[in-house]
Amino acid sequence: MIIIDNREKASQVPKLLERLQVPFNFSTLDVGDYLIGQEICVERKTIDDYISSLLSGRLHQELYKMSYTYELSYLAIIGYPSVALQMRNLSRALIISSLVGTAFKRAPDGKMGHISLLAPLETEYDFALSLKFLYKKYLEQKPRLPSFTKINIPDEDRLVYILSAFPNIGEVRAKKLLSKFGTISNIANASVQQLAEVIGEKTGLNLFLWMHKTYTEKKDEEKTKNTLR
DSSP, X not given: OEEEEGGGGGSSHHHHHHHTTOOEEEEOOSSOSEEETTTEEEEEEEHHHHHHHHHHTHHHHHHHHHHHHOSEEEXXXXXXXXXXXXXXXXXXXXXXXXXXXXXXXXXXXXXXXEEEEEEEEOSHXXXXXXXXXXXXXXXXXXXXXXXXOXXXXXXXXXXXXXXXXXXXXXXXXXXXXXXXXSSHHHHHHOOXXXXXXXXXXXXXXXXXXXXXXXXXXXXXXXXXXXXXX
């Protein structure tokens, strides 16, 4: 069974899967857009979505969550970069480097899962067909999923991973901040002006607000806890 996130209802993929006779259900997924057999995560992006998430730093956070939660994940990209790059006046090398780097992105904790790339896929039908073959392979090989040896991640890289998870920070800005301030504690205690000198005024203010944001427990979570008691 393939679980499809509710946000994907608007796409053509569910209808295509139905035509391909692939069983699926809708649900709310915290990570990814599609889940194969509760074990394989698949994130679907158009090339425009991919470039936007790359530039905003959101992509790094999404890949981290996939690797943290699942042993095996796939990032599927629909479309070709040529037109998108021309419209945004971006370097082709930037996208190619990012795509190649996807296979090397692995969370330093959690499942530390591997992420494979499904690209380029020209249409949503190609993507639906990929899901069908992934589901078929999963049934044939279940439960034999790849196992990965735990890697010792340097503390410096762990700091970058933690800081890059903040909205619009990403790996590059995280390294700049750590080079400037040395520790996450120093970054948290820095003023907006000090942060702005490294990552710009808008991003600096946003990070400052996140660093000082108060955690508020959701009411439904509290109800669940009371029920369990």
